Amino acid sequence: MAEPEGSDQITGLRDLKRERNRVLTAETAWRLFIERGYDNVTVADICAAAEIAPRTFHRYFASKDDVVGEPVRYMTSLMAEHIAGAPAGMPDQAVLRSAMHKLGVFVVEHRDWLGALRTVIQNSVHLRESHQGVPPEREQEIIAMLAARRGESGEPGWRQRLLVAYAVTAFRIWHDEYLRGKVSDPLKQLDEMFATIEATESRPGLEGHSLGGK
The missing domain is CATH 1.10.357 (Tetracycline Repressor; domain 2)
Incomplete structure (x- = not known):
């Protein structure tokens, strides 16, 4: 079945948004790592600071180690x-x-x-x-x-x-x-x-x- 007209553009925008959110999540995690030390930061801390749900975090990263x-x-x-x-x-x-x-x-x-x-x-x-x-x-x-x-x-x-x-x-x-x-x-x-x-x-x-x- 043919893809709807404009579907490639929609997919591209979704990928761009996903990548932007991934970067913002990573930047939030790095800020916390720098302020508190890696061992003192949890995934829950990152999610709270980035205002995202844990399931959203795990769409981008398997663990906080992956963020590093x-x-x-x-x-x-x-x-x-x-x-x-x-x-x-x-x-x-x-x-x-x-x-x-x-x-x-x-x-x-x-x-x-x-x-x-x-x-x-x-x-x-x-x-x-x-x-x-x-x-x-x-x-x-x-x-x-x-x-x-x-x-x-x-x-x-x-x-x-x-x-x-x-x-x-x-x-x-x-x-x-x-x-x-x-x-x-x-x-x-x-x-x-x-x-x-x-x-x-x-x-x-x-x-x-x-x-x-x-």
Whole structure:
């Protein structure tokens, strides 16, 4: 049966509203985590502050732990958009470098907020154990995105896996040093870190084996 005229627009508006409500719920939870500490905030507290029912909260998040992972989800979506929009002939290496730079801009623009959340994680034993950088499934998503833009399928090769591991590790180190106030020119340093990776990959003995290739 054909969809009613305008149904796509209605669905799009519903998705937009859902995403907006998800973000507002997450922001409310983060504010409480920052004010009281993660371990002292319950889902009921979040629902009361956001003026929503528990069932509404659970439409967006399985638990309050999922709320803490929301920045990673959002940053992964930024990467997905950037990778999908990269020119078809651009090497994976260059695509990742530009995508990580874009994430760096996001971090710089939201430094206070991300720094506060970092403190929340450090002050919670549970979060310190469960939020140790980018989870493996996120790395797999990035690898899959790079493969998809080349029209490839199947298991990724070790070179692509190593390339993504390099990029994720470099970004994690940069992110940590920046939020700790150890970086004076953050975006320049981020670019320098990726230039160092590329120089390492192209050193003698690895010619013809660039990690950015297929």
